[in-house]
Amino acid sequence: MKIFDYMERYDYEQLVFCQDENSGLKAIIAIHDTTLGPALGGTRMWTYDSEEDAIEDALRLARGMTYKAAGAGLNLGGGKAVIIGDPRKDKTEEMFRAFGRYIQGLNGRYITAEDVGTTVADMDTIHMETDYVTGVSPAFGSSGNPSPVTAYGVYRGMKAAVKAAFGNDDLGGKTIAVQGVGNVAYNLCRHLHEEGATLIVTDINKDNVQRAVDEFGAKAVDPDDIYNQNCDIFSPCALGAIINDSTIPQIKAKVIAGAANNQLREERHGDIIQEMGIVYAPDYIINAGGLINVADELQGYNRDRAMKKVETIYDNIQKVIEISKRDHIPTYKAADRMCEERIASMQRSRSMFLQDGKHELSRIHHK
Numbered sequence: 001m002k003i004f005d006y007m008e009r010y011d012y013e014q015l016v017f018c019q020d021e022n023s024g025l026k027a028i029i030a031i032h033d034t035t036l037g038p039a040l041g042g043t044r045m046w047t048y049d050s051e052e053d054a055i056e057d058a059l060r061l062a063r064g065m066t067y068k069a070a071g072a073g074l075n076l077g078g079g080k081a082v083i084i085g086d087p088r089k090d091k092t093e094e095m096f097r098a099f100g101r102y103i104q105g106l107n108g109r110y111i112t113a114e115d116v117g118t119t120v121a122d123m124d125t126i127h128m129e130t131d132y133v134t135g136v137s138p139a140f141g142s143s144g145n146p147s148p149v150t151a152y153g154v155y156r157g158m159k160a161a162v163k164a165a166f167g168n169d170d171l172g173g174k175t176i177a178v179q180g181v182g183n184v185a186y187n188l189c190r191h192l193h194e195e196g197a198t199l200i201v202t203d204i205n206k207d208n209v210q211r212a213v214d215e216f217g218a219k220a221v222d223p224d225d226i227y228n229q230n231c232d233i234f235s236p237c238a239l240g241a242i243i244n245d246s247t248i249p250q251i252k253a254k255v256i257a258g259a260a261n262n263q264l265r266e267e268r269h270g271d272i273i274q275e276m277g278i279v280y281a282p283d284y285i286i287n288a289g290g291l292i293n294v295a296d297e298l299q300g301y302n303r304d305r306a307m308k309k310v311e312t313i314y315d316n317i318q319k320v321i322e323i324s325k326r327d328h329i330p331t332y333k334a335a336d337r338m339c340e341e342r343i344a345s346m347q348r349s350r351s352m353f354l355q356d357g358k359h360e361l362s363r364i365h366h367k
């Protein structure tokens with residue numbers, strides 16, 4: 001990968017490589033765009049096949065966060081971090097503290113939180129070294145684990161997408177195939193089960209599958225069989241790029257609505273599913289609940305205020321579907337358009353001269 005070419009193509013601001021021999025830390029922090037505010041995005045810990053895969057994941061995820069924050073109406077930019085390693089074996093206090101010190105060194109340009117492979121306990125360890133971390137234990141006045149809130153947002157967004165596809169937003173009696181039943185999807189399945197949906201689940205982690213079978217009466221299938229299930233809704237809640245050339249022909253669902261980031265392998269896959277008449281709820285709009293929740297911490301966490309904002313995910317999915325219909329474009333493009341318009345208009349308003357703040361007159365004011 002030609003890193004600067006890639007960064008230029010999508011206008012990335014900064015890519016930070018963190019290495020600490022003592023703890024074995026190898027991490028990458030990608031900051032995409034800070035027009036709207038500091039870059040906030042979780043830290044993923046994963047066993048990447050190559051360093052290139054890790055860099056690409058960090059970059060793609062960071063860009064998604066720029067759009068996620070813009071779409072959710074937050075004053076935040078987009079960033080994300082990845083730690084190369086096995087979250088089940090390689091975690092140590094030294095590693096996360098070293099990582100926290102690197103974040104502190106960025107002086108607020110990047111704020112972290114949980115993602116796949118990291119937990120509230122890891123955020124607490126990072127918090128020993130920096131304040132630029134959210135999703136820390138509630139004992140610190142923070143919001144804790146964002147996953148249940150992400151799940152609630154996905155549930156609400158799914159209802160909005162179902163309304164567009166079926167005429168009403170009732171999930172009772174719908175069959176939903178859920179890929180990955182980890183932190184977010186476990187909580188999502190609870191909402192779906194409570195509303196009377198029939199669940200089909202898969203996961204590479206057998207314990208997670210069993211939990212969904214035991215608690216929600218879900219039917220379990222093998223990971224490769226989740227795409228071709230007879231279902232109304234396909235809900236990708238594991239990793240990205242799962243909507244691609246080999247999976248699309250298998251999909252029978254009328255709606256795709258799930259928590260996973262970067263669901264489309266390439267943009268053209270969003271065009272194909274639109275042509276097939278599938279209502280696709282763009283990932284970064286529907287899964288913004290966790291971000292909304294941790295972002296609220298920056299103002300002094302208030303759960304009611306955060307949950308009220310999470311409710312707007314329903315409206316945002318409806319808005320994206322309306323733009324898609326109005327402009328005859330796929331929903332992923334409609335979402336991009338909506339977010340890019342907000343960023344551009346905020347950029348324009350920032351060019352307005354203000355009397356206070358740092359500018360050409362600072363020297364005169366300080367005399």
Ligand SMILES: NC(=O)C1=CN([C@@H]2O[C@H](COP(=O)(O)OP(=O)(O)OC[C@H]3O[C@@H](n4cnc5c(N)ncnc54)[C@H](O)[C@@H]3O)[C@@H](O)[C@H]2O)C=CC1
Binds near residue numbers: 116147148208287
């Ligand atoms: N945790 C959060 O608040 C947010 C999470 N997301 C995204 O949602 C997705 C899920 O996140 P979490 O639930 O937090 O992660 P998690 O790690 O708790 O759950 C992911 C689950 O997917 C399973 N999985 C991995 N590869 C699989 C495969 N090929 N087939 C089937 N199952 C597979 C894992 O075993 C795990 O149980 C990720 O893409 C994450 O980036 C997005 C926004 C916020």
Ligand SMILES: CC(C)CC(=O)C(=O)O
Binds near residue numbers: 113
């Ligand atoms: C809780 C969020 C900040 C996690 C995240 O990075 C995301 O929404 O993908």
